[in-house]
Amino acid sequence: MGETEKIFRQLLSERILVLDGAMGTMIQALKCDEKDFRGERFANHGRPLKGCNDLLSMTQPDAVEKIHRDYLEAGVDIIETNTFNANAVSLSDYGLEAEAYALNVAAARVARQAVDRVARRTPDKPRFVAGSIGPTNRTASLSPDVNDPAFRAVTFDQLVQAYYDQIRGLVDGGVDFLLPETTFDTLNLKACLFAIAKLFGERRIRLPVLASVTITDRSGRTLSGQTLEAFLTSISHADLIAVGINCAFGPQQMSPFVEELARLSPLPTFAYPNAGLPNEFGGYDMGPEDLGRALGNWAKEGWLNLVGGCCGTTPEHIAAIAEAVRDARPRTPPEPELLTHLSGLERLTIRPESNFIMIGERANVAGSRRFARLIREEKYEEALAIAREQIDGGANLIDVNMDEAMLDSVQAMTTFLNYIAAEPEIARVPVMIDSSNFDVIEAGLKCVQGKAVVNSISLKEGEEEFKRRARLIKRLGAAVVVMAFDEEGQAATIEHRVRICRRAHRILTEEIGFDEGDIIFDTNVLIVATGIEEHNDYAVNFIEAAKQIKALFPRGHISGGVSNVSFSFRGNDAVREAMHAAFLYHAIQAGM
Structure with missing residues (x-):
């Protein structure tokens, strides 16, 4: 100073x-x-x-x-x-x-x-x-x-x-x-x-x-x-x-x-x-x-x-x-709330007593055939209806993903987010900018006035690239999802998941300046019941890792793609829904 x-x-x-x-x-x-x-x-x-x-x-x-x-x-x-x-x-x-x-x-x-x-x-x-x-x-x-x-x-x-x-x-x-x-x-x-x-x-x-x-x-x-x-x-x-x-x-x-x-x-x-x-x-x-x-x-x-x-x-x-x-006493600022705040046109606060936070994932060219077709045809106004339906259905955030080989993903992300900005009923909620291409993430962050969430970064390409991306995300004012990957690959064991998250947390909070409440750990919901023995414990490992990570970093958050766990049973909706319900019950108890 x-x-x-x-x-x-x-x-x-x-x-x-x-x-x-x-x-x-x-x-x-x-x-x-x-x-x-x-x-x-x-x-x-x-x-x-x-x-x-x-x-x-x-x-x-x-x-x-x-x-x-x-x-x-x-x-x-x-x-x-x-x-x-x-x-x-x-x-x-x-x-x-x-x-x-x-x-x-x-x-x-x-x-x-x-x-x-x-x-x-x-x-x-x-x-x-x-x-x-x-x-x-x-x-x-x-x-x-x-x-x-x-x-x-x-x-x-x-x-x-x-x-x-x-x-x-x-x-x-x-x-x-x-x-x-x-x-x-x-x-x-x-x-x-x-x-x-x-x-x-x-x-x-x-x-x-x-x-x-x-x-x-x-x-x-x-x-x-x-x-x-x-x-x-x-x-x-x-x-x-x-x-x-x-x-x-x-x-x-x-x-x-x-x-x-x-x-x-x-x-x-x-x-x-x-x-x-x-x-x-x-x-x-x-x-x-x-x-x-x-x-x-x-x-x-x-x-x-x-x-x-x-x-x-x-x-x-x-x-x-x-x-x-001249003689008035200056205001005494209140202590900061140690809560996670995100924003679109309005603020979303995640409190310990908050209900499970729902992310609408249909504005995703990989997750919705209808959305992908509308984006390819550049029918952006019609594509907005998909985002609006999710908010009407209770989504707290909207995930937007434009990762498809036939698309100019940077242009598509920029255009769709600009369309969202003109729709107050959609723009009122925070946006999760989702891509495996960091150029797309950067372009998306430059379109949103609110505090968005980046999905995601990882240590897969080493610490220096992780730090570069994290610094840019911080300067652009977003929270971040950290995937449990490192130079060794995707974490599947409890120990590997926790080790990656410890390392990422240290870098983000001590070197980059992130608040712990702006870090979301995605510790890999992996498929079970594949017939391969080592896969049998994947769901239990996720739950136990979530419990340990939440104990280490109580203001951090845990997320995961729940539908992955039941992918072996695709086509059997009754079984999948039962698995999702059971998994969610235990994962939420563990801190997800």
């Missing part, structure tokens, strides 16, 4: 910290014209540039620095860089994609200079620069074309590259923190967090990261459809220092969601609402005194560790907020 992070964490425990207010509102008040936006450097640029606020950090740095200083004089602890749209995706509207890195460096330096100047006058009060990272102007989870649900205006990889270049500029310009904010699509945020982890890993550095979501309707969901619970679950893999809510609402409308966030999150929490709702002219009418009073009440309720303002707020609003929370 760096010195800046230590100071920041200490301050969070002592008082409620104050963020700045709206940059865009203050820039609009400058009434800059096209010439002001262009400056000398972009005087001959081929497109109109008025409205590209991020550009002013280059062309009008003194004006931007004055905005920062005004907020600092109002009493803030943290100012945000003028970089909300300074990414290649958003800048493409102005033909400025190539300037993304330079814009972020310039903006970070302007903010750093403002903070350093004020700090020289008041060295006893630490102040920080947060690198503002907006959500871009495109969504990775939804199609902009209602007639083509699988189409995406931007891909996960494109977002990662754009965010990576922005983050690189912010870090090189000297920010203290990174703040991805105004998240309307969790998949966009996951791409940003992936880019942050990539840069940190390459440079062997770490800066504190805060993340903020935007709730866009009064039902408490993001624009891409997730509940607040599901959102928090989807980003739980990231090493965040705090999580918050901003924009879309004024304090009255945002209040229930700030309360919910304070109840749910084990991290420090923050909020920065708009100055009310916009009026008919697009302005904001809530004055400093009213906003300060409302946010002071949030502080009295114990909901806040940081607070600030979003659209329509000014230094006067922030001064009122700072005064309102």
Whole structure:
């Protein structure tokens, strides 16, 4: 942990910290014209540039620095860089994609200079620069074309590259923190967090990261459809220092969601609402005194560790907020729940008292002839009906598998998951991305905004490949099924099964950073009654191994393909069903 992070964490425990207010509102008040936006450097640029606020950090740095200083004089602890749209995706509207890195460096330096100047006058009060990272102007989870649900205006990889270049500029310009904010699509945020982890890993550095979501309707969901619970679950893999809510609402409308966030999150929490709702002219009418009073009440309720303002707020609003929370005690985050959480649009929590978790496995080209035919014929909308039927039948997760020699499995997985994203009744449950081809798994993970499950990885190809895949799964925010295979092959004995699971658990938890609750061990339900003597104990071995593994790793999970056990009796459904019932009874008792 760096010195800046230590100071920041200490301050969070002592008082409620104050963020700045709206940059865009203050820039609009400058009434800059096209010439002001262009400056000398972009005087001959081929497109109109008025409205590209991020550009002013280059062309009008003194004006931007004055905005920062005004907020600092109002009493803030943290100012945000003028970089909300300074990414290649958003800048493409102005033909400025190539300037993304330079814009972020310039903006970070302007903010750093403002903070350093004020700090020289008041060295006893630490102040920080947060690198503002907006959500871009495109969504990775939804199609902009209602007639083509699988189409995406931007891909996960494109977002990662754009965010990576922005983050690189912010870090090189000297920010203290990174703040991805105004998240309307969790998949966009996951791409940003992936880019942050990539840069940190390459440079062997770490800066504190805060993340903020935007709730866009009064039902408490993001624009891409997730509940607040599901959102928090989807980003739980990231090493965040705090999580918050901003924009879309004024304090009255945002209040229930700030309360919910304070109840749910084990991290420090923050909020920065708009100055009310916009009026008919697009302005904001809530004055400093009213906003300060409302946010002071949030502080009295114990909901806040940081607070600030979003659209329509000014230094006067922030001064009122700072005064309102000055003597309030910061929120004490609750202890984290040691439970397994997965998510689609909604959260699935697996508790010790939960019923047996059912995984629908018919959206599988190897397990359903009808599904395979529809996928081969590219009738994806009809194939959705199979997934929907399983959810209606009680499935808690949907397993999707596209492993067939005649398919482009990466394309098929991507297309079908994009179709699922457009169907809330299906997308509400978590997805299990199932493939023996890791490229297909990776492609699938880049399509889902929720916390998915990967099925599966194993030690069959050795530790290094296992670690590579596990690191990528962790960065993409998924739980993982570990098959009981190693370099010696498939485990059949109790001892071999337990040995593999011990080894995998050590690597995943101690080296990769997985939470034990995100590991699912599949210890191989193997066929019995084949006429081969060594197969006779396979079912008993599974049950005993499950019992030992559950004792070793009580927050881990055990799974298995139950139908395998009776495969010798295919065609005799009565016998198979009886075997499944007996096997399940004992396996569940053992911890499955």
